[in-house]
Amino acid sequence: xxxxxxxxxxxxxxxxxxxxxxxxxxxxxxxxxxxxxxxxxxxxxxxxxxxxxxxxxxxxxxxxxxxxxxxxxxxxxxxxxxxxxxxxxxxxxxxxxxxxxxxxxxxxxxxxxxxxxxxxxxxxxxxxxxxxxxxxxxxxxxxxxxxxxxxxxxxxxxxxxxxxxxxxxxxxxxxxxxxxxxxxxxxxxxxxxxxxxxxxxxxxxxxxxxxxxxxxxxxxxxxxxxxxxxxxxxxxxxxxxxxxxxxxxxxxxxxxxx
Numbered sequence: 664x665x666x667x668x669x670x671x672x673x674x675x676x677x678x679x680x681x682x683x684x685x686x687x688x689x690x691x692x693x694x695x696x697x698x699x700x701x702x703x704x705x706x707x708x709x710x711x712x713x714x715x716x717x718x719x720x721x722x723x724x725x726x727x728x729x730x731x732x733x734x735x736x737x738x739x740x741x742x743x744x745x746x747x748x749x750x751x752x753x754x755x756x757x758x759x760x761x762x763x764x765x766x767x768x769x770x771x772x773x774x775x776x777x778x779x780x781x782x783x784x785x786x787x788x789x790x791x792x793x794x795x796x797x798x799x800x801x802x803x804x805x806x807x808x809x810x811x812x813x814x815x816x817x818x819x820x821x822x823x824x825x826x827x828x829x830x831x832x833x834x835x836x837x838x839x840x841x842x843x844x845x846x847x848x849x850x851x852x853x854x855x856x857x858x859x860x861x862x863x864x865x866x867x868x869x870x871x872x873x874x875x876x877x878x879x880x881x882x883x884x885x886x887x888x889x890x891x892x893x894x895x896x897x898x899x900x901x902x903x904x905x906x907x908x909x910x911x912x913x914x915x916x917x918x919x920x921x
Contacts, residue, residue, distance in 0.1 A: 671848055675842075675845040682838040684740060686838055687714075690711070694751055697752070703752055703760055708756070708763075714741065714748075717804070718738040720779070723779070724796045724800050752764065779799060800857075801857055805857050808860045832872065843855050
């Protein structure tokens with residue numbers, strides 16, 4: 664029984680690693696656009712700095728727990744990928760965006776993570792240290808999972824799914840499911856609880872996508888028909904003066920010949 668439980672935990676952990684790795688790679692099209700245009704334009708570095716902070720926090724927690732090696736593997740990869748994204752962003756960002764990004768990095772990574780490590784090392788010990796860091800991870804993860812509420816509000820308000828990529832929503836939902844069962848099997852509710860919220864928001868996103876997907880198509884068709892009608896009217900307006908000029912020219916010629 665214990666062997667089967669360990670194998671099941673390993674399976675969910677490995678699947679969580681694979682899906683999370685795909686999620687980490689999801690911003691690549693964005694950075695390809697940045698590379699092509701040689702500018703970050705309206706993109707922000709916040710998601711990548713927050714992602715780096717989250718990965719570092721979970722690695723610290725996993726090291727204190729000592730029995731969550733698969734958390735260390737995926738978050739180590741996450742640290743590398745998010746660090747690459749941040750460096751890439753800073754290389755192409757204009758001066759103002761670059762300074763804002765550096766301030767956020769200092770505030771969140773250097774000061775924030777540094778204080779968490781220092782305070783837990785000096786003011787807590789043993790099991791208490793892992794419990795405190797676990798609660799910090801839990802609260803921070805809940806905040807991260809609440810972030811998509813802004814996207815959901817935008818979808819409902821605009822009745823458009825343009826800014827909600829369905830593949831990313833599916834990947835995040837699958838990731839939440841894998842890590843929920845991994846945490847549950849490890850009896851670590853700091854891992855399991857936030858992923859309940861992640862799974863819930865993922866399902867809501869997918870429902871909204873299928874609700875508003877067809878409406879978006881209808882709106883596009885109406886817009887295209889309206890634009891075609893305007894274009895036709897403009898062509899008629901252009902042709903009318905030409906026809907009038909032609910009629911006047913014919914009349915003058917007739918008068919001249921008589």
